[in-house]
Amino acid sequence: MPTRPYLFYGLTNSVCSKCLAKVEAKIVFQDEAVYLHKHCTIHGREDVLIADDIEYYKLCQEFIKPGDIPLKFNTPIDRGCPYDCGLCPDHEQHSCLTLVEITDRCNLACPICYADSGPSPKLKHRSLEVIERMLDQVVANEGNPDVVQISGGEPTIHPEFFEILKLAKSKPIKHLMVNSNGVRIARDRAFVEKLAQHKAGLEIYLQFDSFEAEALKELRGEDLRELRQQAIDHLNEFNISTTLVATVKKGLNDHEIGKIIDYGLQQRCVRGVTFQPIQAAGRLQDFDPKRDRYTLTEVRRSILTQTHHFKPEDILPVPCHPDCLAMGYALKIKGQVIPLTGLVDPTTFLKVVPNSMLYEQNADLKQKLFQLLSTGHSPESSATTLKQLLCCLPMVAVPNGLSYENVFRVIVMQFLDPYNFDVRSVKRSCIHIAHPDGRIIPFDTFNMFYREGAQGYDIVNPQQRQAVGVL
Ligand code: SF4
Numbered sequence: 223m224p225t226r227p228y229l230f231y232g233l234t235n236s237v238c239s240k241c242l243a244k245v246e247a248k249i250v251f252q253d254e255a256v257y258l259h260k261h262c263t264i265h266g267r268e269d270v271l272i273a274d275d276i277e278y279y280k281l282c283q284e285f286i287k288p289g290d291i292p293l294k295f296n297t298p299i300d301r302g303c304p305y306d307c308g309l310c311p312d313h314e315q316h317s318c319l320t321l322v323e324i325t326d327r328c329n330l331a332c333p334i335c336y337a338d339s340g341p342s343p344k345l346k347h348r349s350l351e352v353i354e355r356m357l358d359q360v361v362a363n364e365g366n367p368d369v370v371q372i373s374g375g376e377p378t379i380h381p382e383f384f385e386i387l388k389l390a391k392s393k394p395i396k397h398l399m400v401n402s403n404g405v406r407i408a409r410d411r412a413f414v415e416k417l418a419q420h421k422a423g424l425e426i427y428l429q430f431d432s433f434e435a436e437a438l439k440e441l442r443g444e445d446l447r448e449l450r451q452q453a454i455d456h457l458n459e460f461n462i463s464t465t466l467v468a469t470v471k472k473g474l475n476d477h478e479i480g481k482i483i484d485y486g487l488q489q490r491c492v493r494g495v496t497f498q499p500i501q502a503a504g505r506l507q508d509f510d511p512k513r514d515r516y517t518l519t520e521v522r523r524s525i526l527t528q529t530h531h532f533k534p535e536d537i538l539p540v541p542c543h544p545d546c547l548a549m550g551y552a553l554k555i556k557g558q559v560i561p562l563t564g565l566v567d568p569t570t571f572l573k574v575v576p577n578s579m580l581y582e583q584n585a586d587l588k589q590k591l592f593q594l595l596s597t598g599h600s601p602e603s604s605a606t607t608l609k610q611l612l613c614c615l616p617m618v619a620v621p622n623g624l625s626y627e628n629v630f631r632v633i634v635m636q637f638l639d640p641y642n643f644d645v646r647s648v649k650r651s652c653i654h655i656a657h658p659d660g661r662i663i664p665f666d667t668f669n670m671f672y673r674e675g676a677q678g679y680d681i682v683n684p685q686q687r688q689a690v691g692v693l
C-alpha cells in the first residue's frame with residue numbers, strides 16, 4: 223500500500239491567496255520543511271512553505287500561554303475570523319504594540335511600501351484631534367498600553383510632530399516608539415537635538431535594511447547608505463535609544479543579517495535589531511510560494527550562522543505569538559556580547575529542573591521568562607526583568623550596574639499574508655494598528671483587508687459587502 227509523501231501534522235483555516243476566501247489548510251511536514259496545503263473551490267490547490275525547520279516549528283507550539291485580553295473589544299463576532307477585526311471578542315491576545323499612523327505622506331517612495339505612502343501632497347497628515355482619538359482608543363483597550371509606535375508614512379515630517387509626541391507622552395503609555403526612515407533624522411540635526419529632550423521612554427525604530435546600494439535601490443528606491451550613517455551619527459551623538467529594523471528579502475540582503483547585528487552592537491544608541499522577512503511574491507518572476515518564500519526559521523538560521531553571538535537555544539519563540547515572533551536577548555558589557563543563556567551556568571538550570579524545557583516545568587521561572595520575552599517590554603523594563611530573572615536562580619552572579627544601555631535584543635518578526643495566513647495564528651497576533659474609526663486591527667489583517675486599497679478591502683468594508691456579495 224503506498225504511503226503519503228508527507229506527514230499530516232494538523233489542520234487550520236487559511237485564505238485563498240487569489241480571492242481571500244476562507245479555506246481549510248492542512249499543515250504537513252515534507253522534505254524537512256513545513257507547508258500549508260490549501261484548496262480553494264474556485265482557484266484550486268496551493269502549497270505554501272511556512273517554515274524550513276520542523277523542530278523549531280514544533281517548539282513554537284510549546285511556547286504558547288493563555289492570552290491576556292484587552293479591557294474592551296471593538297467589534298462584534300459576525301462573519302468569523304478574519305472578517306470581523308477588530309479587536310473582536312474572539313481575538314486571543316491584547317495589543318503588545320499598537321501602531322498609530324499620524325500621516326499618509328512620506329519623504330521616500332519605497333517600491334515595497336505596504337502603506338502606499340509617498341511625497342504626493344494628495345496624501346494627508348492626520349489632525350491632532352484624530353490622533354488623540356486614536357491614542358485614546360488604544361488606552362481604552364489597554365489601560366496602560368505597553369508600547370505605542372508613532373508611525374506613518376513618515377511621522378517626523380508631520381508639521382505638528384512634537385505636539386503629537388507631547389500628546390502621546392501625556393497618555394499612560396509605558397513606552398513610545400517613533401517608526402522612521404531616518405531621512406529627517408539624518409538631515410536635520412536640530413530636529414534630533416529637540417527629539418533628545420523627549421528621549422526618556424522613547425525609542426526610534428529606524429529603517430536599516432542594507433549596506434549595499436543595489437539592495438537599497440530595490441527596497442527603498444534610493445541609495446541611502448550615507449543618509450543612514452548620518453542618522454546613526456546623530457542618534458549616537460544624543461544617545462537616543464534606537465532599534466534597527468531591517469526588511470529582509472531572500473537573495474537580496476539576507477546575507478547581511480550578521481553584518482547588521484554586528485554593526486548595531488557597535489553603536490552606542492542601538493538597543494537591538496528587528497528583522498522582518500518580506501513576502502515579495504507579486505514582484506518576483508517565476509515566484510513559487512512553495513519554494514521561494516522567506517520564512518522566520520530561515521532568518522533565525524541566518525542569525526545563528528552569520529554571527530557567533532547566539533546559539534540555537536538563545537533565539538526563542540515569543541510566547542505572545544510564537545509562530546510569528548522569535549527573540550534573542552544579549553547583554554552588551556564592556557564590549558562583550560553575552561547572550562541570556564550564557565549568563566546562567568547550565569548546571570544551575572539542571573538543578574532547578576532536570577529538563578531542557580525548564581520554563582515549562584518551573585512556574586516561577588516560566589513566568590519570568592515569559593515576562594522577559596514579552597514584546598510588550600521596552601528595553602528599559604527588560605533590564606529590570608532580566609535582573610529579576612537572574613536573581614531567582616541560585617549561584618548566578620548578577621552583573622552590577624546593569625542598565626537598559628546594556629540590553630541588546632534581536633527579534634524576527636514575520637507577518638502573515640494571503641499565502642501563509644493561518645487563522646489559528648492570527649488570533650494570537652499582538653501587533654496591532656489603530657484605525658481612525660476606533661477599531662484596533664491586527665497588523666497582518668489590516669494590510670490584507672482593512673487598509674484602503676488592500677486586496678481584500680471590498681470584502682470587509684461594510685459599505686461594500688453587499689455589492690461584492692460577501693454577506
Ligand atoms: S484576527 Fe482577531 S480581531 Fe480579527 S476577526 Fe480574527 S479573532 Fe477577530
Ligand code: SF4
Nearest residue numbers: 328332335339375403
Ligand atoms: S519609508 Fe516607510 S512609509 Fe515611507 S515609503 Fe518607505 S516604507 Fe513607505
